[in-house]
Amino acid sequence: MPLPDEVFDVIRDVFDDPSLALNETTSAKDVDGWDSLMHINIIIALEKHFKVKFATAEVSDLTNEGRNIGSVIEMLRKKVPGGEP
């Protein structure tokens, strides 16, 4: 599965909503219920799924203005073996 789709699936799983519409430009404020608690749950699920660790600054960076799922995918590409296209 391409990396973006894998990320979308992990996030859908956390929201328990298989039909949740996501793309690389989706950000936290676009998704109902993506609050700070859900953000932590997503980070934990991604870390577990991809067996990676985000640095403290990366965790909070994702909640900043202008950051979106695309930013997560970008970050993961650097961490996951074979993630760079």
Added chain:
Amino acid sequence: MTTQGPHYAVLMEYLRGGAGDLSDRLPPLLAQFKARLEDGRLAEAAFLLRQAVRPDLDYTSAQSLVRAVKKLRSAGLEGPKPLRLAVLGGFTTTQLCQLIDLYLFAAGADVELYEAEYGIFRQEILDESSGLYAHKPSLVFLAVSWRDLTHLPTISDDRAAVRAKVQAELDEWAQLWRTAHQRLGCQIIQNNFEEPPWRALGNLEKRHPASLGRFISLVNHELAEAAPAYVTVHDVDHLSAAAGRWNWSDARFFHHAKMPCGPEHLCTYAHSVASVIASQAGLSHKCLVLDLDNTLWGGVVGDDGLGGIRLGHATPEGEAYLAFQQYLKELRLRGVVLAVCSKNEDAIAREAFEKHPEMVLRLDDISCFVANWNDKAANLRQIAAELNIGLNSLVFVDDNPAERELVRTLAPEVAVPELPEDPSGYIQALEKHRYFQLVSLNAEDIQRTNSYKANAARKQAQAQASNIEEFLQALDMTGLVQDVNEHSLERTVQLLQRSNQFNLTTRRHTAAQVMAMMSDPAWETTTITLKDRYGDNGLISVLLARREGRALVIDTWVMSCRVLKRGVEHLALNHLARQAARRGLDRLRGEYIPTPKNILVKDHYASLGFAPAGTDTDGRTWWELDLADWTDRPHFIKETATDATA
């Protein structure tokens, strides 16, 4: 409720997989859950979820289960009467609270939760207009960490200065307990403090008088010493040490979200808190039922013979079984009842206990010994009946996955932990479930397993006596009737928590509530202890009654089933009648609230001569006894002394 069906294979697959990653095994189970939920089969859906909740869940799977429980409740699942709980955190408690609720759901309890904003636990307790007091909890959990300590030493402090700071720390926490307790009459769960993984003083940390590590361990020690009966100290320091301190404290999640530990340890944390709460609610397990071959020793004694089984110092594997037996022996000594349920010839199975030189457990340690070729589910039912406890008080330990599966299928109330193949892992596999959590331990607990055997001797004497009066007379019983006092408080509360059968109203009053009754002149709080020529039965009955108009109303009447049919009921009734007369009251009023477990005492008041005085729609019955022409009821118990203040 039937447990068979297509979902059952999925459940077994889930349970069989053992520890580790659940991400493959949980989704099919949750799909079965959803199907049942949509069909409105809520009890089955709840059963599936309860089985899925295990102490070693990973965080993401646990979150899925938290959501599932939420759906189940909004679909209308009726839970037991909820316990009112307040969580006051020094850190973010949101996730911890969700998980505590999940584990309590699995244990069969429900909570009505109040969660304060993090970091304001002092204000919540001190300010009488806070949300805490609006919620009126019966249980308050002080979820704090070492970062909430306010009197940390500085490196130049000498021993005396550090001691003074420890005392100051303690005084502050004790003041919070007293304030909350005085205003709410609540039970309190207080975290102790986990030592951080780093050590500024390196190897000197434990020894230097002003080190952080030594300070925290002193505070923990003093906290445990100073906590009154209404405070339970929750041992977070042990959780952190057992997980490994660096692993436990994933600092990223503290810096980002003020989480108390790494997410993968939150489930352990919550399970531990929930097990303490469940134990206070009377939901601990009581009895460990053990298989023999390949569980207590290696090999099959019927095939390999006494000399062929692996047990003891001759082999490493034999040492592992030995260590497991030593662990079980410790459990027995602190009051866990041990039973045997084995497919074996009875005589061969017993011979191992009697003759094998390295057996740690002896026949004496086993309160109920069942070795035959019947199916184990039937045997477990027999064991529960003989020990007079519920099936859901049993934990069944068997190395054979097929037997475990059979018991899970046919006796789903019994807890059945997974065991690893290697006996060296048995202790950990059992320990992580926290089945036998204790709020306190007293002399009666230690006596209890002995008293099961004394009971057997009494049964024999009964068989020999020609009539019951002769038997009771020969028992040479003496009873001590007393008000509840500081020495008997722990055991009193324990009896209230644990008694299910001889329990007229099943009100689980906490230590805090009983303490309030002890100082309220409207209440009579009575305990009875019983001795006979076979031994001391300990404190075996509690009665709590309050004055209401012209009547003494019996709020609570519990008795240990070990002393059924011995005349203790009459001794108790005579005492109540006397107390009522002393207060100038003219009748006793009794109440029976039916539960699935207390059918035994349905006709209790009728048999004591009370007249029916009403029935509620929920099946609750009321009874009255006019004391105008009271005469003491006959019994064969010599009353030694009553409390001078009574």
